[in-house]
Amino acid sequence: MITHLQENFSRAIQELKQAGVIPNELPTEVKFDRPRQKSHGDMATNVALGLAKAAKRNPRDLAQLIIAALPPSDRVEKLEIAGPGFINVFLKPASQFEILKTIREQAQYYGNSDTGQGETVLIEFVSANPTGPLHVGHGRGAAYGDALARVMRRAGYSVQTEYYVNDAGRQMDILAVSVWLRYLELCGEKFEFPDNCYKGDYIWDIAATVHREQGDRYRHPAKDVLQEASSPDPEQSLDMLTGTLRSRLGTDGFERFLRTALNTLVDDIKSDLSEFRVEFDRWFSEQSLYDGKTVEQTIDKLRSADHIYKKDGALWFRASAFGDEKDRVVVRENGVPTYFASDIAYHHDKFTRGFHKLIDVWGADHHGYIVRVKGTLEALDHSPENFIVALVQFATLYRGGEKVSMSTRSGEFVTLRELRQEVGTDAARFFYAQRKSDQHLDFDLDLAKSRSNDNPVYYVQYAHARVSSVFRQAKERNIDTSGLDSANLDLLVEESEKELARVLSDFPETVAAAARKLEPHHIVYYLREVANRLHTYYNAHNVLGAVKDLRSARLCLLDATRQVVANGLDVLGVSAPEKM
RNA sequence: GCGCCUGUAGCUCAGUUGGAUAGAGUGUUGGCCUCCGAAGCCAAAGGUCACAGGUUCAAAUCCUGUCAGGCGCGCCA
Numbered sequence: 001m002i003t004h005l006q007e008n009f010s011r012a013i014q015e016l017k018q019a020g021v022i023p024n025e026l027p028t029e030v031k032f033d034r035p036r037q038k039s040h041g042d043m044a045t046n047v048a049l050g051l052a053k054a055a056k057r058n059p060r061d062l063a064q065l066i067i068a069a070l071p072p073s074d075r076v077e078k079l080e081i082a083g084p085g086f087i088n089v090f091l092k093p094a095s096q097f098e099i100l101k102t103i104r105e106q107a108q109y110y111g112n113s114d115t116g117q118g119e120t121v122l123i124e125f126v127s128a129n130p131t132g133p134l135h136v137g138h139g140r141g142a143a144y145g146d147a148l149a150r151v152m153r154r155a156g157y158s159v160q161t162e163y164y165v166n167d168a169g170r171q172m173d174i175l176a177v178s179v180w181l182r183y184l185e186l187c188g189e190k191f192e193f194p195d196n197c198y199k200g201d202y203i204w205d206i207a208a209t210v211h212r213e214q215g216d217r218y219r220h221p222a223k224d225v226l227q228e229a230s231s232p233d234p235e236q237s238l239d240m241l242t243g244t245l246r247s248r249l250g251t252d253g254f255e256r257f258l259r260t261a262l263n264t265l266v267d268d269i270k271s272d273l274s275e276f277r278v279e280f281d282r283w284f285s286e287q288s289l290y291d292g293k294t295v296e297q298t299i300d301k302l303r304s305a306d307h308i309y310k311k312d313g314a315l316w317f318r319a320s321a322f323g324d325e326k327d328r329v330v331v332r333e334n335g336v337p338t339y340f341a342s343d344i345a346y347h348h349d350k351f352t353r354g355f356h357k358l359i360d361v362w363g364a365d366h367h368g369y370i371v372r373v374k375g376t377l378e379a380l381d382h383s384p385e386n387f388i389v390a391l392v393q394f395a396t397l398y399r400g401g402e403k404v405s406m407s408t409r410s411g412e413f414v415t416l417r418e419l420r421q422e423v424g425t426d427a428a429r430f431f432y433a434q435r436k437s438d439q440h441l442d443f444d445l446d447l448a449k450s451r452s453n454d455n456p457v458y459y460v461q462y463a464h465a466r467v468s469s470v471f472r473q474a475k476e477r478n479i480d481t482s483g484l485d486s487a488n489l490d491l492l493v494e495e496s497e498k499e500l501a502r503v504l505s506d507f508p509e510t511v512a513a514a515a516r517k518l519e520p521h522h523i524v525y526y527l528r529e530v531a532n533r534l535h536t537y538y539n540a541h542n543v544l545g546a547v548k549d550l551r552s553a554r555l556c557l558l559d560a561t562r563q564v565v566a567n568g569l570d571v572l573g574v575s576a577p578e579k580m
Numbered sequence: 581g582c583g584c585c586u587g588u589a590g591c592u593c594a595g596u597u598g599g600a601u602a603g604a605g606u607g608u609u610g611g612c613c614u615c616c617g618a619a620g621c622c623a624a625a626g627g628u629c630a631c632a633g634g635u636u637c638a639a640a641u642c643c644u645g646u647c648a649g650g651c652g653c654g655c656c657a
Contacts, residue, residue: 033596036603046599049637059637083600084637129657171657235656314655325583325653332655339657367584368652391585393651435593438585440650442592447606451619456605458619466617473616506596513596525594528604532621539612539621580619 001099001505004075005043005089006030012069013047021065022055032089034506041080041088042096042502048085059085096498097489099505103560104485111567115512116157122350123149125361126273127164130265131175132200134272137363137394139416140441143432143573144392145361146278147520150571155515160355163280164346167262168287169339173242174198175265176258180218180245182207183257189222194241196234202268206261214256220248272417276425277573289345295337298345298380299330307379317344322375344376351382359518364391364438390518395432395441404445423448426574430457433572434524456528460565461577463531467562468578470543474555479544484559487552496537497557503533504564511571520571527568534561 009030016022035044048063055062063081070079075095080088103110125145128138145161153159166172178197182204185193193199210218225248229240246254266283273279289295299315302308307318308330315331317340330341350358362369367389374384397404397414404414419428427448434456435441447454474481492501507526514522543554566576 033599035600037600040600044600046638049599052637086600166657169657312655316655329655334655336655338655343657364585365651366657369657370584393585439593440586444592454606455619459605462617462619466620469617477616509596517597521594522596525604532604535620536622538616539618542616544616580617 001075001091001095002032002043002509004073005032005045008071008073009045009047009066011071012066013051015069016065021057021062022051026051026054034502035088040082040086042091043089044082045087045089046085048081048087052085063087093493093498094490096505097492097501097557099501100489100556100560101485103504103563104556107563108567108570110563111507111511112154112156113508113512114156115515116152116155118156118158119357120158120160120355121152121357121359122160122162122353122355123152123359123361124162124164124350126269126278127166128269129166129171130262130269131171131198132265133202134269134416135413136397136416136419136443139276139419139428140395140432140437141361141363141392142273142276142278142416143429144390144437144520147429147433147523147572148359148361148390148515148518150573151511151520151523152515154571155512157515160281161279162282162284164284164286165266166286166339167266168290168342170239170336172258172262174238175261176254177238177241177245178203179206179210179257179261180249181222183210184219184222184225186211187216187219189219191222191226194234194238196238202265203261206264209264210257210260218249218253218257276416276420277429284346286342286346289342289349290337294349295342295345298348299337299341301348302344302376302379305379307376317372317376317379319372319375322371322378324371324375328372340372343373344380347373347377347387348380348382351377351380351386357386357388360387360389361437362389362391364393367391388518390437392437393440395443397443397445399445419445426461427455427457429573430460430524433521433574436519436521457574458580460527460531460569461574461580463534464562464565464569464576465578465580466538467534467558467565470555470558472578473544477544479551481555481559484552484556487556488549489553489556491550491553492557494537494541496533496540497554500530500533500537500557500561503530504560507564507568514571523568523571527565527572530561530564530568534558534565 006029010028013022013028013030017024017026017028030045030047032043032045035041048059048066052059052062057065060081063085067079067081067087075092077090077092080090082088106112123145126134126138126142128134134142149159149161174196175198178199181193181197184191186207225241225244228244229237231237231240245257249257270283299308302317307321309316309318313333314329316327317330319328320326328340329338330344331337347358370389374387377387378384423431423445431443431448432441448457451458471481492498510522510526514520541554543551543558546554569576
């Protein structure tokens with residue numbers, strides 16, 4: 001409908017250009033929006049206001065000329081010039097319900113469009129270090145990233161999703177050491193567990209696995225071990241502990257602890273996300289960038305282009321040449337690459353795989369890192385504007401009106417799994433999706449798990465269940481619902497029917513806009529409106545009790561509504577129940 | 581100190597990238613089931629869009645400044 005109007009208005013403007021009324025260099029695109037007030041018609045445009053100055057005419061006169069130049073349309077009832085020069089369009093009733101047939105034809109594909117024109121996009125999200133279970137902060141990133149992928153796919157982008165597994169570097173060493181120390185405790189060694197090791201209970205579980213399979217094979221006197229690695233600097237002593245682990249157990253022993261921990265944790269994260277209805281196309285290993293020499297080659301490439309230099313024994317990237325505050329270390333004095341090094345290689349690799357656009361979903365606390373990475377991409381001759389970072393703020397949980405305190409360091413955080421178990425996947429995903437991702441989110445646990453009318457998740461799901469129920473009722477009453485395609489939609493004359501159909505016709509546009517802006521939260525607000533229109537209508541008018549032809553038309557409307565609600569919930573990864 | 585983000589109804593937040601009388605949920609008040617699902621609907625009340633300037637036919641939206649809050653400024657990730 002909108003495109004129909006846009007085409008007609010563009011033609012009118014073309015014509016006025018040829019007539020010399022409007023200068024040629026001005027755009028011919030016409031934007032329509034939905035007026036808040038019914039008296040302003042079904043659609044409205046401000047083109048005349050925008051072009052008036054350049055055309056040296058007053059807006060209302062120009063609007064008049066545009067209307068006069070408009071090709072005839074059988075869908076338009078009348079046109080009005082209003083206010084300072086808006087053109088309000090009133091549509092013929094019949095054309096407003098055409099959409100119902102389209103929806104029922106396209107079914108689960110209704111809302112899809114070719115806005116993205118097949119552009120290849122790689123969305124990387126969550127990517128939490130495999131050093132422990134996911135917490136509620138990661139949950140938000142997961143909900144956002146997945147909804148973004150879904151909405152962009154519907155909008156015609158060619159999307160792939162990826163989880164970057166940080167399975168290399170010092171964090172992994174610390175993980176292996178942590179498991180080994182817990183293992184020693186299981187063997188009966190007594191000592192004080194270091195503060196800077198991972199202390200979560202899951203470390204015990206992993207240690208127990210090794211102990212069960214290998215017995216005391218890797219046992220060494222704790223006293224000797226800790227003495228070997230004693231240093232006034234706890235961080236340094238941790239690194240020394242890594243050295244001890246390697247030298248005493250050999251590469252095989254070290255690998256056993258590391259692999260067991262890594263596999264256990266990655267598997268745990270995978271199943272956690274899967275139960276959260278988040279699936280990735282690929283799990284990308286950081287270590288593979290080292291094994292395949294990608295890190296080395298990428299750094300060499302930067303070095304040969306003089307973007308990297310040596311200072312104080314370390315290798316530095318000239319980030320300041322790309323707008324960063326200072327240059328950044330890529331390889332440490334001790335020869336160990338920083339996280340930044342593999343990140344450069346990773347993003348370079350993403351572009352060389354052929355993706356046109358990269359979207360990274362990061363925690364908002366990493367925003368200082370963006371300029372740096374963008375800089376390396378520019379240095380590697382990629383377009384930095386095709387690298388987009390979507391920042392996700394952390395969520396604060398509330399229970400009983402009180403903030404739930406969380407601290408990653410002490411291991412006292414609420415895990416995503418706990419959240420799912422407490423409120424359920426539907427509520428969790430819906431609540432996460434409700435807010436713009438770069439805004440703080442107050443997550444009210446009591447509200448999310450309440451099975452009451454306060455809960456916004458149920459409000460939308462209820463609309464779906466309610467319509468489903470009508471069709472169940474129809475079946476019980478032996479009402480034939482197979483011929484709805486030929487229903488006479490002219491019988492739909494109620495204002496609330498018109499409004500419901502109109503909202504339904506907005507869905508593709510809403511999806512496209514959400515995808516363009518990387519803001520899936522618009523779907524939540526849209527669904528609330530659809531649900532509200534449905535409930536309002538349903539409350540005021542009887543469907544199954546109406547006479548046959550009217551009943552068919554109304555069932556057609558309800559079925560289309562159900563479809564749109566289901567499609568919208570699908571974008572958010574929330575189920576559309578037939579019964580509640 | 582510098583950089584990024586935010587300030588909209590009592591509370592939690594939307595606001596289609598500059599449009600017409602700023603919206604929703606929740607809370608408060610009052611109505612609506614003899615009838616397809618009341619987990620619903622309707623109505624009322626609630627606002628100096630932080631503040632002050634500027635840009636123009638038009639500003640919650642854009643530019644400048646002030647105030648307030650959050651985050652970041654490692655050879656951590």
